[in-house]
Amino acid sequence: xxxxxxxxxxxxxxxxxxxxxxxxxxxxxxxxxxxxxxxxxxxxxxxxxxxxxxxxxxxxxxxxxxxxxxxxxxxxxxxxxxxxxxxxxxxxxxxxxxxxxxxxxxxxxxxxxxxxxxxxxxxxxxxxxxxxxxxxxxxxxxxxxxxxxxxxxxxxxxxxxxxxxxxxxxxxxxxxxxxxxxxxxxxxxxxxxxxxxxxxxxxxxxxxxxxxxxxxxxxxxxxxxxxxxxxxxxxxxxxxxxxxxxxxxxxxxxxxxxxxxxxxxxxxxxxxxxxxxxxxxxxxxxxxxxxxxxxxxxxxxxxxxxxxxxxxxxxxxxxxxxxxxxxxxxxxxxxxxxxxxxxxxxxxxxxxxxxxxxxxxxxxxxxxxxxxxxxxxxxxxxxxxxxxxxxxxxxxxxxxxxxxxxxxxxxxxxxxxxxxxxxxxxxxxxxxxxxxxxxxxxxxxxxxxxxxxxxxxxxxxxxxxxxxxxxxxxxxxxxxxxxxxxxxxxxxxxxxxxxxxxxxxxxxxxxxxxxxxxxxxxxxxxxxxxxxxxxxxxxxxxxxxxxxxxxxxxxxxxxxxxxxxxxxxxxxxxxxxxxxxxx
Amino acid sequence: xxxxxxxxxxxxxxxxxxxxxxxxxxxxxxxxxxxxxxxxxxxxxxxxxxxxxxxxxxxxxxxxxxxxxxxxxxxxxxxxxxxxxxxxxxxxxxxxxxxxxxxxxxxxxxxxxxxxxxxxxxxxxxxxxxxxxxxxxxxxxxxxxxxxxxxxxxxxxxxxxxxxxxxxxxxxxxxxxxxxxxxxxxxxxxxxxxxxxxxxxxxxxxxxxxxxxxxxxxxxxxxxxxxxxxxxxxxxxxxxxxxxxxxxxxxxxxxxxxxxxxxxxxxxxxxxxxxxxxxxxxxxxxxxxxxxxxxxxxxxxxxxxxxxxxxxxxxxxxxxxxxxxxxxxxxxxxxx
Numbered sequence: 001x002x003x004x005x006x007x008x009x010x011x012x013x014x015x016x017x018x019x020x021x022x023x024x025x026x027x028x029x030x031x032x033x034x035x036x037x038x039x040x041x042x043x044x045x046x047x048x049x050x051x052x053x054x055x056x057x058x059x060x061x062x063x064x065x066x067x068x069x070x071x072x073x074x075x076x077x078x079x080x081x082x083x084x085x086x087x088x089x090x091x092x093x094x095x096x097x098x099x100x101x102x103x104x105x106x107x108x109x110x111x112x113x114x115x116x117x118x119x120x121x122x123x124x125x126x127x128x129x130x131x132x133x134x135x136x137x138x139x140x141x142x143x144x145x146x147x148x149x150x151x152x153x154x155x156x157x158x159x160x161x162x163x164x165x166x167x168x169x170x171x172x173x174x175x176x177x178x179x180x181x182x183x184x185x186x187x188x189x190x191x192x193x194x195x196x197x198x199x200x201x202x203x204x205x206x207x208x209x210x211x212x213x214x215x216x217x218x219x220x221x222x223x224x225x226x227x228x229x230x231x232x233x234x235x236x237x238x239x240x241x242x243x244x245x246x247x248x249x250x251x252x253x254x255x256x257x258x259x260x261x262x263x264x265x266x267x268x269x270x271x272x273x274x275x276x277x278x279x280x281x282x283x284x285x286x287x288x289x290x291x292x293x294x295x296x297x298x299x300x301x302x303x304x305x306x307x308x309x310x311x312x313x314x315x316x317x318x319x320x321x322x323x324x325x326x327x328x329x330x331x332x333x334x335x336x337x338x339x340x341x342x343x344x345x346x347x348x349x350x351x352x353x354x355x356x357x358x359x360x361x362x363x364x365x366x367x368x369x370x371x372x373x374x375x376x377x378x379x380x381x382x383x384x385x386x387x388x389x390x391x392x393x394x395x396x397x398x399x400x401x402x403x404x405x406x407x408x409x410x411x412x413x414x415x416x417x418x419x420x421x422x423x424x425x426x427x428x429x430x431x432x433x434x435x436x437x438x439x440x441x442x443x444x445x446x447x448x449x450x451x452x453x454x455x456x457x458x459x460x461x462x463x464x465x466x467x468x469x470x471x472x473x474x475x476x477x478x479x480x481x482x483x484x485x486x487x488x489x490x491x492x493x494x495x496x497x498x499x500x501x502x503x504x505x506x507x508x509x510x511x512x513x514x515x516x517x518x519x520x521x522x523x524x525x526x527x528x529x530x531x532x533x534x535x536x537x538x539x540x541x542x543x544x545x546x547x548x549x550x551x552x553x554x555x556x557x558x559x560x561x562x563x564x565x566x567x568x569x570x571x572x573x574x575x576x577x578x579x580x581x582x583x
Numbered sequence: 584x585x586x587x588x589x590x591x592x593x594x595x596x597x598x599x600x601x602x603x604x605x606x607x608x609x610x611x612x613x614x615x616x617x618x619x620x621x622x623x624x625x626x627x628x629x630x631x632x633x634x635x636x637x638x639x640x641x642x643x644x645x646x647x648x649x650x651x652x653x654x655x656x657x658x659x660x661x662x663x664x665x666x667x668x669x670x671x672x673x674x675x676x677x678x679x680x681x682x683x684x685x686x687x688x689x690x691x692x693x694x695x696x697x698x699x700x701x702x703x704x705x706x707x708x709x710x711x712x713x714x715x716x717x718x719x720x721x722x723x724x725x726x727x728x729x730x731x732x733x734x735x736x737x738x739x740x741x742x743x744x745x746x747x748x749x750x751x752x753x754x755x756x757x758x759x760x761x762x763x764x765x766x767x768x769x770x771x772x773x774x775x776x777x778x779x780x781x782x783x784x785x786x787x788x789x790x791x792x793x794x795x796x797x798x799x800x801x802x803x804x805x806x807x808x809x810x811x812x813x814x815x816x817x818x819x820x821x822x823x824x825x826x827x828x829x830x831x832x833x834x835x836x837x838x839x840x841x842x843x844x845x846x847x848x849x850x851x852x853x854x855x856x857x858x859x860x861x862x863x864x865x866x867x868x869x870x871x872x873x874x875x876x877x878x879x880x881x882x883x884x885x886x887x888x889x890x891x892x893x894x895x896x897x898x899x900x901x902x903x904x905x906x907x908x909x910x911x912x913x914x915x916x917x918x919x
Contacts, residue, residue: 312809
């Protein structure tokens with residue numbers, strides 16, 4: 001059964017709203033609404049019991065420079081009651097659009113991002129400032145007329161200028177970089193000092209796990225007000241993707257959530273396979289599921305170690321890294337690379353499993369439960385651990401729907417939102433696993449859930465290993481499909497494969513016109529890829545819905561009235577990776 | 584002449600104590616690093632000298648030769664004073680700690696302590712409290728947000744545990760009937776004479792207070808690195824920085840362990856199986872065990888929040904120590 005809403009159910013809306021158009025591609029259903037009705041339409045979808053699209057998943061903008069009006073707003077919504085999704089679109093009148101922040105709080109950052117990247121002004125948004133770039137930056141980079149290499153306008157001559165060396169023949173003009181004054185203006189725009197001190201927690205701080213810049217407006221040690229400046233790791237992956245073939249984007253997905261590269265890979269290739277209609281072979285599906293689950297254990301181990309480290313338990317960090325090292329070795333043995341493995345390919349996986357891989361993983365499966373028991377002995381019933389984590393950052397079901405919280409954040413509030421379950425891809429439909437749910441929604445619940453998830457992931461890996469033993473002689477990539485790159489072996493032995501390889505690498509996978517949104521369950525939440533194809537070898541627009549981005553959005557609300565010490569515990573339990581929040 | 588002899592004796596002994604403590608502190612860092620290494624399943628320092636035995640010297644050379652950066656807008660007087668204020672009182676506690684009974688070697692009577700004051704314990708407490716000023720001053724003088732929060736946290740914690748510590752020490756004192764550390768040891772006779780059997784509550788409170796005073800893990804809020812970068816010593820560098828951990832983590836822990844051993848484990852008393860050295864061997868063995876215990880706690884547990892520490896200090900430890908005084912007094916009254 002598809003997760004997308006049935007077409008006829010949306011057609012019924014035509015009776016209520018005059019200008020509703022319904023489209024479908026594969027099973028993805030989207031609705032186009034006239035701009036003047038968009039707000040009422042969204043409100044209706046959210047509140048009507050027959051639809052109840054309560055949960056905000058994503059908002060983005062697509063630029064069509066030749067169309068009038070030029071920009072199109074895209075809302076992706078989810079209905080927890082019916083387990084259905086829908087995409088709502090509407091054209092934007094000029095450069096202003098009504099805000100959706102009064103319907104979903106989660107739209108706040110997404111709209112700021114749209115403003116930052118496309119220059120769309122949202123009427124009614126309470127603090128419409130830049131999301132990633134600094135405040136005085138004059139351009140809107142995701143617009144199609146903004147050149148990919150940036151606008152070179154700052155004169156920064158090379159030190160070697162004058163010497164006539166060809167390799168030193170740099171362009172002395174560079175793109176803009178923020179000055180200290182720019183950053184100060186940015187900071188002022190984000191937070192108004194109303195209390196004793198404003199603490200700059202970050203951008204480079206041991207507690208922030210990456211380059212996030214927190215601003216705490218504090219009274220004593222109590223945080224009265226908080227804002228976050230993101231963008232220190234913003235690399236414009238969405239912009240870069242518009243000029244790359246679908247295969248070339250795979251390494252970029254590694255570098256978003258670098259802690260769980262394989263999970264991002266899997267989510268991305270699944271989305272591309274959906275738009276290309278490629279079916280990977282059975283074996284590839286099981287390998288993908290197994291690798292993604294190993295990566296999830298890996299990621300949760302890193303989370304456990306660093307969170308414990310933040311709360312002062314230094315030794316936990318080294319214990320978890322011991323196990324993580326084993327997983328890294330397994331991943332390296334299979335994929336060839338430890339961290340950014342780029343192991344997935346459209347239509348399969350890069351390599352077949354090497355000899356002995358199954359045995360190593362089986363040994364790990366045997367060994368790991370006793371290690372988890374060690375961790376739980378050290379922490380689960382530890383009074384200090386409980387005192388530090390209980391009642392910190394309580395999220396409710398309403399918060400989950402409002403902010404579009406996903407992953408462990410959603411499950412800690414008791415919302416069974418797990419993409420592996422509601423929209424199974426690869427072999428997830430065939431494996432047996434449980435989804436741990438929280439009752440309170442605090443950091444301690446999230447700790448328990450992640451510990452349980454590691455055990456469940458191990459369980460999935462065990463099932464995958466059993467299945468893979470029976471699939472030993474199968475193909476690992478569907479090279480017979482015209483969209484799938486041939487293996488190296490085939491390229492060197494047949495001329496057809498050579499030609500196909502050349503064509504796919506140079507012109508890319510000529511995807512049909514259409515659009516697709518598909519997400520995967522990253523350890524950090526729902527990682528979604530919204531791909532708009534206009535029939536070229538590269539995506540017209542690739543929107544990445546990052547779980548950590550939306551989860552982090554709830555942080556300022558949750559930390560208000562608590563201390564800096566709690567900020568560490570809360571941030572640890574949200575577990576953002578900046579590479580993914582900033583993209 | 585007699586006075587001159589005493590003065591020379593005290594000066595020589597003080598020098599031996601101070602130099603000895605410096606060397607001991609250096610090697611305590613090695614013990615800590617080795618201990619932490621083995622707790623965390625790694626070997627610890629391994630390459631400088633045999634199994635890292637020369638590591639402390641290499642560390643000392645490194646710290647001493649580092650550039651000593653003083654930020655432009657600090658309160659210079661307090662900034663310089665703070666690291667000394669943390670270090671000197673910690674080492675001054677040694678003046679009142681006896682390491683054994685007087686003994687005769689080559690016809691000279693040697694007293695293995697600098698002074699035997701009749702208020703030794705109170706003096707030790709007082710020096711311990713002064714050394715906390717170092718942390719608070721460091722936080723204030725740095726003129727920076729993280730150190731200031733760290734210093735204020737330490738001040739908040741200090742008020743809580745100092746009160747509990749003072750009251751907890753009253754129990755052993757009542758049993759010994761003296762403030763002199765030598766007489767407290769003398770009052771503990773035999774294996775079952777050690778005060779740990781009679782004063783377990785006081786011992787627990789004092790363990791808590793020592794962990795808090797030396798800034799070890801469940802209570803190391805003043806330098807919680809994930810929250811405050813490095814807390815009160817963020818702006819320090821070079822040896823001025825080096826003195827803080829040396830004073831708090833090593834000398835402080837060592838000296839307070841020694842006091843705990845004297846109060847509860849009969850000091851240097853033990854079977855005379857090592858000849859005339861046996862008091863020293865027993866004493867240092869016991870102190871080393873105490874020290875290791877603190878390391879063990881440090882490298883295992885997560886950290887409390889400030890408000891939780893003050894809560895424990897005021898709501899649990901203070902009533903416990905008062906209860907201990909009450910029970911001890913009643914038992915002494917009944918037994919006479």
